[in-house]
Amino acid sequence: MLHVEDLQIEAELLPLFNFTHSAEAEAAVCRLLYELPPTAALVVEKQDILRGFLANWSVLENFSYPKIQLREVRAFLQDVSSGRITLEVNRLRASVTMLLSEEARYQSRARYVQVIQFLHRLQQHYLHKLDPQAFPVGFRPQLLVLVRFMERFSLEDANRAIQEDSFSTALMVRFAQQLQAVGPEIIAEFWEAFHLFEAYWSIAKGIQLHALTFPNFREEGLLLEDFYHPLLKAPVTNTLILSPTENVVVLTGPNMSGKSTLLKAVGVCVYLAHAGIGVPAVRCSLPFFHSILIAINLRDSLRDGYSHFMAEIQNLKSVLHAAHGVGRTFAIFDELFRGTNVDDALEITSATVRGLAGFHHSSFLVSTHLLQLEKQLPEDNGISTYCIECVLQDGLPVFSYRLQRGWSSLKIGKLLFEREGLNSLLEPR
Template structure:
C-alpha cells in the first residue's frame, strides 16, 4: 500500500533532483523518484548506482549537452533508422549530388557532422570514461547498451576528419552505412539507457547539492539524526530514536508549532529511503516497510459523496488491513479524526491507539489535539509520547519547533483569539 500524495513529490521534491536537459530525462527522474524497489536488497542496489556516480563525479559531474542539438540528432537518427530518410550509400552518386547542389552539400554535411560531434562528445567525455565496476549488474548492462551503440560508428576518426575539414563524400557514405545497419530496437534501447543514466546523474547531483545522506536498513527500530524538511529555508533539525518495541508515537503541540511539517519531514525521510535515494538528515537507520502512508491533508470527496471523516475511516481501515499482511507498515496520521465531533474523536482515537499495539512490527505516528487522551490512555508497551516545544513569553506563544519527549497541554487558541481583538469586535 502506498499513499504519499501529501508529500507533494512532483511539485516540491522533484525539482530538488531535476537537473536534466530534456523532457525524456526529466520523465526518467520522475520514474526514479516514484519507483520503490520491492526489497531491501533492491533498494541498496539502486543506492549503489548513485554512490558509484558520485564516486566518479570528476568524470560525470559536468555532464551536459545542447537540448536543441539533442532534438535534431534524435530526429535525424530516427528518420534514418526507421527508413523515412534514405541516405546515399554510393560514394560516386553522393559525390556528384554534392557537386551539383551547394544547398544539398551544406544540408547533408551539416546533419552528418552534427550527429557525429554530438555522439562523439558523449562517448569521449563521459561514457567511455565511466568505470562500470562499481555499478550493479542492471546499471552496467544499461551503460554497456550505450557504449556498444556508440562503438558501432567510427566517431573518433569521423570527428577528426570534420575538425580538419576533410569530411569527404566517402566518409559520409561510411557513416550512412553504419546508420543503416542500426535497427529500430537498438536505437530505442540506446535512448532509453541514455535518458535513464542522465536521470541517475541528475538525482546524484541533487543528492550532492542538498547534502542528503544514504540511509541504512536494519531489522527494527527507527533512528533519524538531525532530520528536516528540505523546502524550509532555515529548518530546525530534530532527531528521533525509536526502539524496536516502539510502534506507536503520539505527537502533541499547539497550533502553528510545526507538527504537520515535522510529520511530513519524517514521512519524506522514510519514503526517500525506500526509493533508494538519500534523505534530508545527518544519519538514518530504519526497517524496510512494505506499505507507506502519509495522511496529512485528507480531503472531502464531492464526486465520491463522502466526508472528511469517512475518508479518515477508510484510510485507517486500509492501513490496518495492510498491517495484517506479511509486511511492515509505516503510517502517519495528522490530527486523526478531526473530521468528527470531540466526543466521538476522543472515543475512537482511544480505541485506535490501543488497538495499534497489536501490530508491533509496524510503526504508526499520530498527531492529536485531544489533550484529554493523556489521562485516558492505559499504560501500554510500545507507545511513546512526544511534543513540540512551545512556551509563553509575556503572554504570547514562542515556538522553538523542537521535538522532545512528553505531552503538551499548552492551549493558545484563546490567546490568539484575544490578541487579534476578536472579543471587542464581537461586542459590536
C-alpha cells in the same frame, strides 16, 4: 500498498532532483522517484547505482549537452531508423548528388556533423572516463548499451576530420553506411539507456547538492538523526529514535508549532529511503516497510461523496488492511478524527492508538489536539509520546520547532483570540 499523494512528489520532491536537459530524461527521473523496489536488497542495489555515479562525480559533475542538438540528433536518428530518410550509401552516387546540389551537400554534411559531434562528446568526455567497477553488476549492461552504440561508428576519425575541415564525401558515405546498419530497436535501446543514465545523474546531483544521506535497513526500531524537510530554507533539525518496542508515536503541540511539517519531513525520509534515494538527515536507519500510507491535510472527497470524517475512516481502514497483510506498514495520521465532535474523537482516537500498538512490527505516527488522551493511554505498551516545544514570552507563543519527549499542555487558541481583541469586537455596539 502505497498512499503518498500528500507528499506531493512531483510538485515538491521532483524539483530537488531534476537537473535534466530533456523532457524524456525528466520523465525518467519521475519514474525513478515513483519506483519503490519490492525488497530491501533491490533498494540497496538502486542506492549502489547512485553511489556509482557519485564515485565518478569528477567525470560527471558537469555533464551536459545542447538541448537543441539533442532534439535534432534524436529526430534525425528516428527518421533514419523509420525509413523517412534514406541515406545515400553509394560513394559514386553520393559524389554526383553533392556535386550537382550544394543544398544536398550542405544538408547531409550538417546532419552528419551534428550526430558525430554529439556522440563523440558523450563518448570522450564521459563514457570513456567512467570507472564501470564503481557501478553494481546489474547496471553495467546499461552502460554497455551506450558504449557499444558509440563503437558502431568511427567517431574519433570522423570528428578529427571535421575539426580539420576534411570531412569528405567518402567519410560521409562511410558514416552513412554505419548509421544505416543500425536497426530501429538498437536506436530505441540507446535512447532509453541514455535518458536513464541522465536521470540517475540528475538524482545523484540532487543528492550531492542537498547533502542527502543514504539510509540503511534494519530489523527493528527506527533512527532519524537531524532530519528536516528539504524545502525549508532554514530548517530546524530534529532527531527521532524509536526502540524495537516502540511502534506508535503520539505527537502533540499547539497550532502553528510545526506538527504537520515535522510529520511530512518524517514521511519524506521514509519514502525516499524506500525509493533508494538519499534522505534529508545526518543518519537514517529503519525497517523495510511493505506499505507506506501518509495522510496529512486530508480533505473531503467530493468525487466519492465522503465527508472529512468518512475520509479519515476510510484512510484508517486502508492502513489496518495493510497492517493485517504481509510485511510491515508505516503510516502517518495528522490530526486524526478532527472531522468529528470532541467526545467521539477522544473515544475512537484512544481505541485507534491502542489498537495500532498491537501491530508490533509496523510503525505509526499520530498527531492530535486531544490533550485528554494523555490520561487514557496505558504506559509501556509500545506507545511513545512526543511534543513540539513552545513557550510563552510576554503573552505570545514562541515556537522552537524542536521535538521532545512528553505531552504539550499549552493552549494558545484562546490566548490569541483574546489578544486580537475578538471578544470586544463580538460585543454589539
